[in-house]
Amino acid sequence: MKEYKKIAIVRLSALGDIINSAVVLQFIHKKFPNAQIDWITEEVFSPLLKSHHLIHNVHIINLKKIKKEKNFLLLKKNISYLRSLGEFDIVIDMQGLLKSAIVSRFISKNTHGFDKESSREGLSSLFYKTTSKIAYEESIVKRNCFLSSDALGFELSDEMILNKKPIFEIKKIDFIDASKINIAFIIGASWLSKKYPKEKIIQLCNELKENSIIVWGDEDEKKDAEFICKHSSYASIAPKLPLIELLSLISSVNLVIGNDTGPTHMAWAQNIASITLFGPTTSRMIYETPKNIGIKSSSKVDILKINKNDFSIQDIEVKEIVSKAKELLNYEI
Incomplete structure (x- = not known):
């Protein structure tokens, strides 16, 4: 099995999709305990990811702001930032859209994503060095898990997903009355x-x-x-x-x-x-x-x-x- 030291995950939005993608972190860490895992996302979701103990760095881009304001200077700044992150052994695009594929390619040529038939926007596959094939109709969680394990060359079973640890380490909130249901x-x-x-x-x-x-x-x-x-x-x-x-x-x-x-x-x-x-x-x-x-x-x-x-x-x-x-x-x- 190839050893990976620096891995980037691209999942820009939305909240539910980011949550259903973050499950892969514990499985990647188990196989590659010494790997640095970085995550690229929109700013609004960064607090959730920055709190994750298995993520080394969270890199923020502002595609929604760029689109809303039609801000060319901000676009140029974001592209420069992505190109300055250094080389990764692999960049896994877990979103499978044209915008996320382009972001992935700005980071590195070592990109992996869904193939043309597996992606909602098939053109995204043109930006990947390697691809995975899984039915678009399949559970989003299973798609995410298969994509990451296939990209990194290890097996990930349904049993592993069923027996996963909580994805986020968090303190229980104090205004809940534990004596009640x-x-x-x-x-x-x-x-x-x-x-x-x-x-x-x-x-x-x-x-x-x-x-x-x-x-x-x-x-x-x-x-x-x-x-x-x-x-x-x-x-x-x-x-x-x-x-x-x-x-x-x-x-x-x-x-x-x-x-x-x-x-x-x-x-x-x-x-x-x-x-x-x-x-x-x-x-x-x-x-x-x-x-x-x-x-x-x-x-x-x-x-x-x-x-x-x-x-x-x-x-x-x-x-x-x-x-x-x-x-x-x-x-x-």
Whole structure:
């Protein structure tokens, strides 16, 4: 097996994808304990990655800012910075988009990524020295794990993923009452059609009759959280939390119920029981385990052409979620 001393991972966004990519760190470290692992990402996600004990350096680029401001000078500065990082034995592009492939190539010629058929943007494969082939329909977590192990030349099994350690080392948050059964509800999402209705979350809180913590991200979500708390005596609103404290909260509860979004994926990352609700997306977005499950609406999904007007998540029955939640809580407690 080839020895790797300096490895770079490119995963720029989004939160859930970064979480589902970071699982590979523990497996890479086990095979190459002396390797330096650097990560390239957007600035907003850097606090989460900088706290990871297996990451040597986090390098920040600002592609979103460049795109928004059309700032050529900032683009030039970012390119110069990437080229100044020094030589890596390998750069693994875990995003598989044209922009991430170009970023990878600016860092080094020793790039590895998904092949043309395995990537959402097939042109990205033109920028890689070597590639991996895995079905695009496969679980995102399994794709990430296969890509990294294939790139570095070692085997990574389902059993290893199932028995993973929590991805992030974090302190449990102190405002959680450990004497209660605590359920975190993740009510936000990047699209409206990915959100489970707040009225049904109220029903869930009232049916489960446990300490329900409503997690929100922006002002609209805060209003929904306040509405839920007003109509359920079991619900309380979480404070506004930065990424590290949000991860701490998720790591401290008994169960997470939420939409297909980053904070919900944190539960799987930290080995916390979870139920992820899917409407316009599918369970390929998670890695299902006995205590991390997905509930999908009846709609058919074309993963190559997601329909953001698919609001079928609203049709998922409260009683189905309650039943699964009780099973998971009995499994955990």
